[in-house]
Amino acid sequence: xxxLIHPPVEEARLEKxxxxxxxxxxxxxxGPEEALAGIRDADALFGKMTAALLERAGKLRWIQSPTAxxxxxxxxxxxxxxxxLTNMRGLFSDVIADQVMGYxxxxxxxxxxxxxxxxxxxxxxCGTEAFHxxxxxxxxxxxxxxxxxxxxxxxxxxxxxxxxxxxxxxxRAEAFGMRVIAVDPVNPAAWPLERLDDLLAESDYxxxxxxxxxxxxxxxxxxxxxxxxxxxxxxxxxxxxVVDLNGLVEALRExxxxxxxxxxxxxxxxxxxxxxxxxxxxxxxxHVAGYAVVVPERHxxxxxxxxxxxxxxxxLRNVVNKAEWF
Numbered sequence: 001x002x003x004l005i006h007p008p009v010e011e012a013r014l015e016k017x018x019x020x021x022x023x024x025x026x027x028x029x030x031g032p033e034e035a036l037a038g039i040r041d042a043d044a045l046f047g048k049m050t051a052a053l054l055e056r057a058g059k060l061r062w063i064q065s066p067t068a069x070x071x072x073x074x075x076x077x078x079x080x081x082x083x084x085l086t087n088m089r090g091l092f093s094d095v096i097a098d099q100v101m102g103y104x105x106x107x108x109x110x111x112x113x114x115x116x117x118x119x120x121x122x123x124x125x126c127g128t129e130a131f132h133x134x135x136x137x138x139x140x141x142x143x144x145x146x147x148x149x150x151x152x153x154x155x156x157x158x159x160x161x162x163x164x165x166x167x168x169x170x171x172r173a174e175a176f177g178m179r180v181i182a183v184d185p186v187n188p189a190a191w192p193l194e195r196l197d198d199l200l201a202e203s204d205y206x207x208x209x210x211x212x213x214x215x216x217x218x219x220x221x222x223x224x225x226x227x228x229x230x231x232x233x234x235x236x237x238x239x240x241x242v243v244d245l246n247g248l249v250e251a252l253r254e255x256x257x258x259x260x261x262x263x264x265x266x267x268x269x270x271x272x273x274x275x276x277x278x279x280x281x282x283x284x285x286x287h288v289a290g291y292a293v294v295v296p297e298r299h300x301x302x303x304x305x306x307x308x309x310x311x312x313x314x315x316l317r318n319v320v321n322k323a324e325w326f
Contacts, residue, residue: 001311002027003044006035006053013300017046020304024311044310046303051075057083062310064303068092069239070325071212078322085320086306090164091298092290096209096237097168099289103261104157104173104205107233108150112283150204153177158203160219161210161238162190163326169207178205185215200227205235212239213325220244225251231258237289240264249275252282263289 001024008028018026029035039053044062060083065073068089106112110126117124127145157173159166162184170180183199184190210216221244234257236243245266251257259281276282306316
């Protein structure tokens with residue numbers, strides 16, 4: 001058996017892959033020409049599959065994508081080909097869930113507002129311009145400041161896409177006392193997608209953790225935002241293509257939602273002239289939610305495990321439904 005790697009990996013990782021492959025030959029292709037020449041008799045490929053490579057593949061049985069997302073990877077011939085495709089889903093779940101809770105805490109406690117005010121050396125509690133802390137009377141009366149600093153226990157988090165990331169996010173939200181509801185096309189623990197409107201109407205925080213698939217492109221537009229509570233916050237750590245940014249801008253302008261936090265966008269980098277930059281109730285991060293030192297270690301572990309499984313003829317991890325892109 002033979003496994004191609006394209007693009008090539010560094011020597012330290014290559015040595016570990018070869019140990020996991022055992023008797024299977026591993027070829028670390030220096031460039032596309034070597035990959036095209038070697039794919040004819042390759043049984044497996046780790047890396048980027050292209051239409052040209054697939055057309056020349058003579059006995060390919062397994063492809064390991066180096067990424068979790070597959071919108072950039074899929075093409076019609078690959079969907080129709082009998083080859084098994086696996087991806088890297090599950091590596092980022094807890095890391096991205098941490099970032100989601102960071103957004104939630106920022107909006108609940110107005111931390112994004114206070115960080116900006118700190119840069120201006122300005123003391124101004126949210127909720128009233130004339131507020132002064134009374135250290136002698138105590139908190140016996142509800143004030144405007146109380147009302148705009150949210151208590152998370154009892155709040156509702158609605159999660160769109162209840163896969164690994166969505167479930168990890170839900171576990172963290174529940175630890176804060178939040179109630180979690182979710183929609184998902186395949187997870188029986190969630191509501192079906194047909195109940196998305198119900199989720200939007202009930203949620204105080206709507207979190208998109210859905211992948212980019214043919215069915216999720218621009219799943220969220222102005223119509224969906226208008227079905228949310230006006231005091232709700234919209235969060236997207238799924239994929240940029242799921243959200244129509246023009247619709248989100250319109251929703252922010254008309255107050256259909258209280259704010260948004262985005263890590264992914266229809267166009268990346270987000271253009272400097274984009275109106276989203278101008279909203280004080282928007283938290284915009286540059287597609288960094290999945291970064292942490294533990295992720296490359298997990299990435300290699302999945303590759304090594306699947307390589308050993310393939311050689312032994314055992315079931316592979318993270319098999320993809322190619323028609324659905326996940």
